Amino acid sequence: MTTDNSVLQNALREAVCTEFAAVPTEEEIDFSFSARFEQRLAKIVRMQKKSYWKLVNTASKRVALVCLSVLVLSASAMSVKAVREPIVAFFKEICEGFNAYFFKGDLTETITREYRITRLPEGYVQTGQMDGASLSTVYENGEDQIDLMQAPTKHMGFVLDNEHGTVTSLSINGIPVDLYENEDYKIAVWTYDGYFFQLTCPEKIDTATVQDMIASIR
Amino acid sequence: MLALCMTYLDAQDDKRRFEEIYLAYRKQMAALATSMLHNAEDAQDVVADVFLRIAQRRWEVVRDIEDPTDLRNYLLKATKHTALNKLKADKRARPVESVDEIDRLPDCSEAEFLDAVCNRLAYREVVRAISSLGETYRDALYYRYVLELSAPQIAEELGQSLAATKKQLVRGKKLLLNLLAEEAEHHDDR
Numbered sequence: 325m326t327t328d329n330s331v332l333q334n335a336l337r338e339a340v341c342t343e344f345a346a347v348p349t350e351e352e353i354d355f356s357f358s359a360r361f362e363q364r365l366a367k368i369v370r371m372q373k374k375s376y377w378k379l380v381n382t383a384s385k386r387v388a389l390v391c392l393s394v395l396v397l398s399a400s401a402m403s404v405k406a407v408r409e410p411i412v413a414f415f416k417e418i419c420e421g422f423n424a425y426f427f428k429g430d431l432t433e434t435i436t437r438e439y440r441i442t443r444l445p446e447g448y449v450q451t452g453q454m455d456g457a458s459l460s461t462v463y464e465n466g467e468d469q470i471d472l473m474q475a476p477t478k479h480m481g482f483v484l485d486n487e488h489g490t491v492t493s494l495s496i497n498g499i500p501v502d503l504y505e506n507e508d509y510k511i512a513v514w515t516y517d518g519y520f521f522q523l524t525c526p527e528k529i530d531t532a533t534v535q536d537m538i539a540s541i542r
Numbered sequence: 543m544l545a546l547c548m549t550y551l552d553a554q555d556d557k558r559r560f561e562e563i564y565l566a567y568r569k570q571m572a573a574l575a576t577s578m579l580h581n582a583e584d585a586q587d588v589v590a591d592v593f594l595r596i597a598q599r600r601w602e603v604v605r606d607i608e609d610p611t612d613l614r615n616y617l618l619k620a621t622k623h624t625a626l627n628k629l630k631a632d633k634r635a636r637p638v639e640s641v642d643e644i645d646r647l648p649d650c651s652e653a654e655f656l657d658a659v660c661n662r663l664a665y666r667e668v669v670r671a672i673s674s675l676g677e678t679y680r681d682a683l684y685y686r687y688v689l690e691l692s693a694p695q696i697a698e699e700l701g702q703s704l705a706a707t708k709k710q711l712v713r714g715k716k717l718l719l720n721l722l723a724e725e726a727e728h729h730d731d732r
């Protein structure tokens with residue numbers, strides 16, 4: 325026999341409401357939010373309105389979010405023509421548990437050039453690719469998986485989980501790269517050619533190999 | 543892995559709903575945070591943190607809360623927890639009850655628990671017992687039985703480990719049953 329738990333639900337609801345009974349209604353409160361607050365929240369609402377992001381705690385998804393650095397491209401960086409490279413910068417909000425990052429600069433809306441890893445760790449081969457607003461390329465060795473995600477920077481926001489891992493700032497061919505590590509994964513993030521890149525690898529792949537993969541992306 | 547993940551969101555309804563919630567509750571949240579922090583700027587930071595966290599991590603939970611009372615309770619609880627954290631106070635507001643004493647209380651099945659709470663006493667007595675529970679346990683039970691969150695989701699809401707959350711749920715149920723037994727005794731005495 326199952327018991328209808330509505331008594332418990334209603335009683336809990338009533339007890340918790342009592343806790344906040346002294347908080348006036350929205351109309352009764354004369355509270356002026358500062359310009360800084362309005363600006364910050366407007367940004368969040370705008371992001372949500374555009375809905376180019378949705379963040380969930382899903383273990384099955386290997387695309388972890390991380391942070392990003394200012395990118396000023398040099399002609400030697402990677403193998404892209406040094407004509408007029410898009411320059412993308414970020415600014416960030418530091419919050420409890422995570423940092424949120426937003427982009428500024430020559431933001432891209434679509435992917436017009438696709439990038440791949442050209443030097444993979446031994447045994448890995450490309451096994452899949454998913455197109456959408458972003459491009460995700462998957463490499464596997466029969467046991468583990470490496471993902472390279474390339475995304476346009478317009479309408480994009482990123483967060484850095486600053487509670488459950490460590491972040492190290494690196495420079496690879498002059499490009500600032502942030503490397504997030506936790507007990508399961510290494511995740512490198514950077515911008516290049518106006519795009520956001522995220523490389524997700526098993527933790528067991530060493531940092532030098534991660535750097536070599538990033539340097540090989542063409 | 544507890545890393546944040548990102549995908550794209552397309553539903554127009556979600557976009558509107560987020561803005562509606564923001565506009566409908568932000569002042570109440572700011573008022574609550576101000577009353578705790580005594581600083582309007584810190585209070586605004588708390589409100590911003592709560593909304594940013596919802597946008598990024600909690601949207602699927604918040605979106606599914608249909609009852610306006612539950613939505614208000616959820617947002618004010620989130621504000622309270624964030625403000626307490628900002629104060630670096632003991633945000634888990636340890637209950638006065640001894641944990642050892644609670645652990646010594648008899649175990650009960652879910653069916654026994656619901657039967658004892660829902661079928662044996664008058665509603666007012668149940669509310670009174672719940673109101674006298676420590677806030678830690680009341681919060682855990684509220685998230686579990688009213689908002690119907692899973693233990694991992696509750697752990698995240700409360701910013702604590704899954705193991706601690708599971709213990710709180712077990713202890714909260716035991717303690718509530720004990721309080722209800724006391725209510726029943728008072729009732730019989732009367």
